[in-house]
Each structure stands twice: as structure tokens, then as C-alpha cells.
Amino acid sequence: MRRIPVPARPHRLAVFCGALALVASCGWQGQADEGPLPGAPRGVTAEAGSATSVHVMWNAVAASQGTDGYEVYRGTTKVEDVPGDEHMVDVTRLRPSTTYVFTVRARDTDGRVGPPSEEVRAKTPASAAADRAAPTAPGAVEGRAVASRAVQLSWSAAKDDRGVVSYDIHQGGTKIHSVGGNQTATVVTGLRPGTRYTFTVRARDAADNASPAGTPVSLTTPGTDDGRGTAPTDFRATTHRSDEDGAYYIDLRWVPPRTDGVVTEYEVHLDGKPATSVVFGGDAPREKATYSFYADGEAGVSHRVRLRARLPDGTWGGFSTERTVTTGHASP
Template sequence: MHRTAPAPSALRPAAACLASAALLALAACGASDTEPPAAPAGLTAQAGSATSVHVMWNAAPERDGVTGYRVFQADRLVRELPADKTMVDVTGLAPQTGYDFTVRAVDAAGNLSEAAPAARATTPAAAAEDRTAPTAPATTTGRATGPRAAWVSWSAATDDTGVTAYDVYQGGVRIHTAGPAERGTALTGLRPDTVYTFTVRARDGADNSSADGPGADVTTPPATGEGPGTAPAGFEATASPGAVTLAWTAPETGRETTEYELHVNGRPTTVIQFGAGAVPSGRAEHRLTVTEPAGTVWTLKLRARLPDGTWGSFSAERRVTLTG
């Protein structure tokens, strides 16, 4: 039987009705999201120099749908940050001045949280022409306090005008700032089953930073239900004329580990492979030939290829100075 298709105009009313219904539904969904996220917790403010303050807070839970943060000094907006940033240095401040800071979270619908309770910091006096950095902390220790947390402590540093802050670094990135009287801090937001190497630098009122103190290795335990650790253990790097020798213990993956990815100065550099019959038992060793000039500084870490084809966790990071 031959049927005549309806004219295009005959379809338009129905399509228009469907489109209107969809728009109304979308509008209703958008209109329903009026609940603001919770105010950021754990807000702290620490003077880092005579003209800067380091402000930090805890990340919002994922369920809050936070897309960013707004940092205020008194009632003045000074910085806007994406959701993955939970610290900021506020600069351009006056020496010997007290400042109050607060932070508000914003979600995808533009809802703004209440302000976190204000944190106050007072900048120290400026030291004219201070170009002398503090001494590095002589000791650093660390221990895991859970799968995603650690405690790091350090000894006091000295400075001709006084230490104003201690900065904690991991992998060359500052992750925390503590006050001049503090000798330890809790670090959160870490990954389970991961080896971290933390270092601490002292800073004075003119923003002069010391060299790194000694590194402290911390291995976070696996989270509940996770298998054994995947990071190479006991990683060592030793420089000799024209070479660097690496040594480590393979992770227990249930199979021989034949492949490792080496990172130098934070970048993947080479893949170390052991052929059939050449896989070491116990400690593994590999010698790198280097052509860089003596005095060049390398930071090295490596990770193993796991039986499922993915890369495991990184070893501790080691720092070496090449020799001629």
C-alpha cells in the first residue's frame, strides 16, 4: 500500500512541543541546583616573607562538585583558582602588617559557599639588601600515618635576619609551608602504596631560600583491599667518573620484573630492560654512561612494568652530582 509522507510543516508542531519540553526540563534541572558547597575547611595563613603570605586549605569533597576557589584579603578578592589548587602565595603586601584571609568555594552552577573562618598572618619586617640565604635544615625525618597521609619533621635552620618559614618539597614541587617555630607538619592527599622523598628548605623575610635539607623517604601503605607494594625498594644512585650506577630491589609482583622506566629531573629518560636469563635475583644494578659535565645535578627515580602492562609506583628519588 502506498502511503503519503506527511508534509514537513505537519511535523513542526510536534517537534516544537518536544523541543519546548526538553528546554523546560533542562531549565528545571539548572534551576534546582541552588545549594552552595560547604565552606573550605582547614584554612591557614603563614607569612613567607616581608611582602607575601602563603594561604592553604583542604580540598573539598568530590561530592560537593566544587570547580574553583576564591581567595579574599579582608573583603577584597585577590585570587581565583581552579579546584585542583588549594594553596596560593599572596604577594605585594606591606611589611610588619597583619592581614586576614578567607576562602570561598564555587560550584559548576555558580553557587558560592560561605567564607571559611578567617586566618590571620602578620608579615615580618623587611631586611634591606638581605641576600644571605638561611642554612638548610640539618635533618629531616618522615613516617606514614596512613595510606594517604604522612608526618614530616625537620631541625631548625639559622639565618642572619631570622627564618620566617619552612617549605616542604616533594619531587621539586613545594607542597606545604610551615611557620618559623614549627618543626613538623602533617601532609595529606598522598597516594597509597607510594614512596615519597620529602625535603625541607628554610626561607627568610627577603624570600631567600636555603638549599634542600636531606631527603626523608616515606612509603605509604596500600589501602584496604589493595595488593603488595609496586615500588622498587632501596633505590640508590652513585656517581663515578663518566657514569652513574643504579641499584634497587625489585617489587614483589608474582613474576620477574624485566623492565623499568627511569626518570631524570622529573622526565622519563630511558627504559631499562633485562633480557631472558639476565633478570637479576635480589638486588638489581644498572650502569649509565654520562656525557654531561662534572657538577651537573640529577634527580633520579624509577618504576617497574607490572605483569598487567601498567607502570607501578615510583621508587624513592635520589639526587646525585656528576663527576668528571
């Protein structure tokens, strides 16, 4: 078991709970002879899809016995069972103008259910009486493959007499994703390398009227992946000397990769080997992220550092640019 170094000063966003024993170290574990329970899903989001539905998403959970499925709760009531290879669902038959609280729990192949995720809230918009007019189709739909398992889609806003509440992304004839009505781009991950996909986008209003599909976009993911499309960007590394213990620490900052969910976990590599895991609790940063960790007790020691993100589909993204820092020296 690898020990995760802890920063000298508290990090207001990160929660560190033992590397591979994350669940057990946070106080959740199963019977000793059965292995730990699945961890609590992270990166849970909820977005109103119409006046009577909410789209709930979360990051895939890796369980020791395999993840067999997920249970979605509205308050204390289980409302959806989702297969283990999916991590999103539309919760329907809700009331307009109502705030709902959702949590998600993972279930392993032995039927054991892990702890609940953090609560997320979503408010359905008011219903539109006698609204039978669907939005116009999204226009200027475009896309590009950004990695062997990810594509980026964008479109121009649809029009509706009462307002667009959400956009649904379809792969072939299957809905695979949904975003809020104020969003006109997204990244879809969890795809297969070297595979041709066709995507369409539809707009929805509060009355659940769906628009015609926008122009289909066909994309082929590359068979090989350099990782750039799913890697953290604008990665920087500097060092500082702690006034408390006199040791040197490496300070990292980066921009999280764009994905179809929230990135909550990163793996930092130091001198070519995994050095520490960073798990963000609460609201994980989406624009800029920072982290500091112990490097060395002496000045003049050089280190190579890079990091990668665990994507919402449970796979690792590409590595950031590698940076070299020297303790006690000003970094460029």
C-alpha cells in the first residue's frame, strides 16, 4: 500500500484518504474477508432537463469486487437503478418549480452497496401551460476528436418561445448525455479508440418538448492516443521552503481537462513514478487547480513532475507536460 504524502499546510479543497485504501481510510469498509465496499461516487451533478425531469451524472467507481450498478436516490427514496457501465440517468415524473436532493450509491457484484455520495440539488423550472411548441433544432453542430476516447461537440443555441431548458446529446439513436440550456458545447468521454460515431443534438423546453435533431456529426476516434485531449493544461510547478519545518515543497497549478463530468481525482508522478494522489472533496475546481506536497529536505535537488486526471468514466486521461524543478532555485 502506497502512502499519500500530506501537505504541511491544509488544502482547503482536497481530501486525502490513503492511496488505494481510500474507502477504508475514510471509515467505510466491508467485512474483512470480503474486501472494502465500493466508494462513494464523486463528481455528482444534477441539472434540470425539463419541468418534470432532472439529469443526474457522477464519476465511475472502481470497486474491488467490480461495480455492478448504481442506485440513485431522491431524498431517501431510491428512484433509479443504473448499470455499472453507465454513470448518468434522467430522473423523471418530478414536479415543476420544486427543489430536489439527489445522492448516488455504488453496488458491487456481490450486491453490497457503498456509502452515499455528497448531496446535490436541482430545481425544476415552472411548467408552461399549454406549451406544445418545440424549440428549433440546434444549428451549426460541429465536432472533433480530442483523444482516442473523447470528442468535443459544439452547436449554436436553439430558439424557443418559452426558453430552452436543456440539450440532449444522442449517439446514434441513444441519448448519452444532457447539458443545461445555457451551454452550447460539451466533451463526451468513454468512447472506443479507432471507432466511428455519429452524434446529434436536440433542444428541450420546460414542457419536455424536444426539437428536431441538429445536423448529424460523424467522427472517428484515433486508434492511438497521445493523451493531449484529456490531459491537464497550463501545468506549472514551482518550489518553496516551509517556514515551519524548513523542508522544500513542490507547488503545482493547472487547468483541469474538459470532460462530460467533474474531475475529482489526479495522480501526481515524481521522477517517473507515482508519488501522490489528489482527491478533491466538495466542489472540485473546474477552472484552475492547485496542490502542494513535500519534495525534499535539501536545497539543490532537481525533480521531474507531471500529473494526469481520472476521467468521469473511470479511465485515466493523458499526462500533462512534464516540468523540472530544483529545490531552493527560482523556477521559470
